[in-house]
Amino acid sequence: MDMDEAKRKYQGLVESIRAMEKVAVAFSGGADSTLLLKAALDSGAEVTAFMAIGEIFFPQEQSGAIHLAEKMGVDVITFKVDLVNDGQFVRNWEDRCYVCKSAIFSRIKREARELDISYILEGSHLDDLKEIRPGRAALLDLNIRSPLMDAQLTKTEVRSLLKDLGLPNWDLPSNTCLATRVPHDVRITSTILRRVERAEAALAPFKFKDLRVRDHEYWARVEVAPEDLPGLFQEREKVVQALKKLGYRRVALDLEGYGAR
Missing domain, CATH: 3.30.70 (Alpha-Beta Plaits)
Known part of the structure; x- marks a missing residue:
């Protein structure tokens, strides 16, 4: 990996967010959303971070994410998603991730609208395009932006940049929600x-x-x-x-x- 190239991509990422002036960042505490939040802060844009909480997420990861955001100087707006009472979600068909992303980002979009925020950002990167991700369709349907992907940043570059920027979760293992441990068609x-x-x-x-x-x-x-x-x-x-x-x-x-x- 070329670190100089990664840094050039990061600078381009920062500049692209600066042009938006006022953004909402979907934050989970993972490597990707952390780099996105850092870039948004470095851009000088007005930044509001949102995080969904609920039964499908690991509690210790959520508390760690809030603590990390506080260390970065950001107060996260949290909101509950009650997916275990959503019939479309708990039936656990192959569109489960689409249903989840739709619920989360529809809520962020409503909250952002009340704050007069036009741009909602999330942390998908270039390597995510190599995998089948039903939730990606929900992001496109809701016009959610993926600046890391637009900047052509890969997963390796994301982690290297986090380490270079001194962020503690640069080597945090990737994880998915609890629902992904349940086979499709088994009711959650x-x-x-x-x-x-x-x-x-x-x-x-x-x-x-x-x-x-x-x-x-x-x-x-x-x-x-x-x-x-x-x-x-x-x-x-x-x-x-x-x-x-x-x-x-x-x-x-x-x-x-x-x-x-």
């Missing part, structure tokens, strides 16, 4: 979401990279990064014991590892 409930949350919290001390616990009702399917599979085998008995304490009857390991297609 608060009980399942809390079970998954507790399961991943129970395995967090092992520090497996890219940990995911997929919930199949009575059994758990554990995914980790391929390079962490040997370590998981070494801790197999402890992992099984921890998950069975939560009510799972069987524990399975995905031998392909996280990210396999």
